[in-house]
Amino acid sequence: MSKYQKTNIIVGWISFAIAAVVYFLTLEPTVSFWDCGEFITSAYKLEIGHAPGAPFFLLLARFFSMFASDTENVALMINSMSGLASAFTILFLFWTITHLAKKLIVAGDKISESQVWTIIGSGFIGAMAYAFTDTFWFSAVEGEVYATSSLFTAVVFWCVLKWENEEGKAYANRWLILIAYLMGLSIGVHLLNLLAIPAIVMVYYFKKYEPQKWSLKSFGCCFASFGWCNVCNHSRRCKTCFCF
Helix, strand or coil: CCHHHHHHHHHHHHHHHHHHHHHHHCCCCCCCCCCHHHHHHHHHHCCCCCCCCCHHHHHHHHHHHCCCCCHHHHHHHHHHHHHHHHHHHHHHHHHHHHHHHHHHHCCCCCCCHHHHHHHHHHHHHHHHHHHCCHHHHHHHCCCCCHHHHHHHHHHHHHHHHHHHHHCCCCCCCHHHHHHHHHHHHHHCCCHHHHHHHHHHHHHHHHHHCCCCHHHHHHHHHHHHHHHHHHHHHHHHHHHHHHHC
């Protein structure tokens, strides 16, 4: 194992530890607003939540609730699951950033000392900046589906980068099979992870095929249409909320 690989692994776990400690220290001690109460109750009693449902999340939350000393600590245990999932998200985000930074900075096989710390520093700063953003930190300390969904998204994208590194080698497609499996599990948490599919498709396409002008235009049109649909859907929701 090279010095870069060792440093990458060690600093990645340091990022995880920092995020985990902060999230556990700032956990909600009980139920938060909005859907948290419903998810915690549904998980503890293994009931059905609101549509479209989150069966895998409820099973995971039920497992964590079993570590509660009494019913008063059930919410805290389920909140801790979100904190742990968010810390792992930061870990995989760090490794994703360093992977992409290495592709940008290192030209050949050799990597200098300064390049190592430039890549590691980029990953650490990026991971920590995301770890303490308002929205992500907010979701990391309460019993909601977004922390676990973020973990699935981070792992899935990290897996496709691992496939990109090993493409052409024996058993490289095991990463694609793992991605499909994780995608299936993520649907049982939240549909948000499906948004990673366009990124996965682009990584696969640019690795396997030579880019053509028509294909780039097609990708652009697809993403523009997808973005426009999201804007229209958001506008419609805002009007509905305003009316009621």
